[in-house]
Amino acid sequence: MTPPKSLIRRTPWPESSSRPVVTPLQPSVVYASASPDALDAQYDGRAKGYTYAREGHPNADVLATKIDAMEGGSGGIITGSGMSAVAAVFFGLLKAGDHVIGADQLYGRSLRMMREDLPRLGIETSLADPTDAGAFAAAIRPQTRMILLEVVSNPTLRVADIGGISALARAHGILLVVDNTFTTPRGFRPFEHGADIVLHSVTKLLAGHSDVTLGYVVARDPELQAQITVTAVTLGLTASPFDCWLAERGLYSFELRYDRAEENAARLADALSGQPNIDQVLYPMRADHPDHNRAVALLGGRGGNMVSFRIKGDRGAANRLVEAAPNIAFAPTLGDIGTTLSHPASSSHRALTAQGRAALGISEGFFRVSVGVEDVGLLIDEFTAAIAAAG
Numbered sequence: 001m002t003p004p005k006s007l008i009r010r011t012p013w014p015e016s017s018s019r020p021v022v023t024p025l026q027p028s029v030v031y032a033s034a035s036p037d038a039l040d041a042q043y044d045g046r047a048k049g050y051t052y053a054r055e056g057h058p059n060a061d062v063l064a065t066k067i068d069a070m071e072g073g074s075g076g077i078i079t080g081s082g083m084s085a086v087a088a089v090f091f092g093l094l095k096a097g098d099h100v101i102g103a104d105q106l107y108g109r110s111l112r113m114m115r116e117d118l119p120r121l122g123i124e125t126s127l128a129d130p131t132d133a134g135a136f137a138a139a140i141r142p143q144t145r146m147i148l149l150e151v152v153s154n155p156t157l158r159v160a161d162i163g164g165i166s167a168l169a170r171a172h173g174i175l176l177v178v179d180n181t182f183t184t185p186r187g188f189r190p191f192e193h194g195a196d197i198v199l200h201s202v203t204k205l206l207a208g209h210s211d212v213t214l215g216y217v218v219a220r221d222p223e224l225q226a227q228i229t230v231t232a233v234t235l236g237l238t239a240s241p242f243d244c245w246l247a248e249r250g251l252y253s254f255e256l257r258y259d260r261a262e263e264n265a266a267r268l269a270d271a272l273s274g275q276p277n278i279d280q281v282l283y284p285m286r287a288d289h290p291d292h293n294r295a296v297a298l299l300g301g302r303g304g305n306m307v308s309f310r311i312k313g314d315r316g317a318a319n320r321l322v323e324a325a326p327n328i329a330f331a332p333t334l335g336d337i338g339t340t341l342s343h344p345a346s347s348s349h350r351a352l353t354a355q356g357r358a359a360l361g362i363s364e365g366f367f368r369v370s371v372g373v374e375d376v377g378l379l380i381d382e383f384t385a386a387i388a389a390a391g
């Protein structure tokens with residue numbers, strides 16, 4: 001190799017007739033072109049190539065292509081977080097005067113966008129119970145342009161009537177957007193149930209190791225996708241190469257992690273139910289879940305990795321439970337390879353009044369578990385001990 005004439009000049013990449021087996025990490029923000037003609041060809045779409053990382057880069061494209069394949073879409077984009085995926089859909093497709101209906105138990109920040117940010121910009125919003133298609137029918141107006149749903153709600157794990165709501169959306173020409181973060185394409189494929197747009201917080205189960213925040217959006221219609229993509233690029237909602245690279249590494253084990261975590265969740269739910277201090281266990285595949293029949297029909301037996309439960313007692317009991325389980329991360333996230341525990345009354349649902357929480361069944365003794373891939377016997381022992389210590 002010839003040494004460069006200045007340390008500031010980049011050394012040419014060493015030649016190799018063999019290739020790396022791992023996806024290379026490409027952190028370059030800018031890409032140099034051979035000539036103005038070559039650059040023109042690229043901008044015109046006559047030649048392939050990258051120009052500037054906010055507009056696109058190889059690590060984002062590699063990751064997006066994999067999630068596209070899982071969702072059965074094409075041309076999806078990676079964003080810097082799940083919330084930037086939600087923002088790209090809203091700001092890419094809506095205008096002042098439009099109306100959006102959202103599920104009333106959406107992820108907290110999505111709810112905030114519905115309640116505060118969209119109305120501030122002249123976009124009207126309504127919230128409705130997604131287990132009741134009739135409530136969505138009643139909320140439809142002539143200006144309704146979009147419906148945003150999650151398949152399984154946080155933290156009470158109610159299952160949306162996607163069939164009923166998707167039929168309504170189709171009949172009224174309303175775009176159906178599904179946030180598939182909880183269910184993942186391994187548990188549910190929204191395009192097969194009438195969704196027009198699918199989005200994810202890749203931060204959670206897909207990346208799986210709590211070391212990146214990323215999102216993803218794909219639209220079935222390429223024109224809608226183009227509008228979402230140009231908005232994401234313009235608002236700078238796109239993602240860093242390193243995060244995309246880490247998330248792709250996470251995807252290698254996604255299917256194994258998901259299946260194992262789901263099996264663990266089902267066994268943990270069964271082991272917890274019937275314990276003396278437990279009031280209720282929520283898991284969609286259990287016969288005592290309020291939406292069990294819909295869960296079986298819609299999710300085909302895939303209950304996912306989330307389990308919620310309610311113990312008897314107040315905040316003191318909740319503190320004792322968490323303190324008695326020091327090896328289970330008490331953290332308001334989900335989808336990590338390891339089990340994490342969250343307490344909605346002090347985190348995601350702290351802004352509600354006690355009555356507002358009670359209406360959702362979220363008491364001080366309510367916990368949500370994102371079950372990981374540990375040995376399930378260990379998990380059952382740890383939770384059993386912690387629940388006993390709380391009582």
Ligand SMILES: *Cc1c(COP(=O)(O)O)cnc(C)c1O
Pocket residue numbers: 081082083084107110150179181182200201202203204213214215
């Ligand atoms: C976490 C989450 C989001 C937001 O994703 P971030 O990556 O944290 O921005 C959106 N929807 C659901 C269902 C989530 O769980």
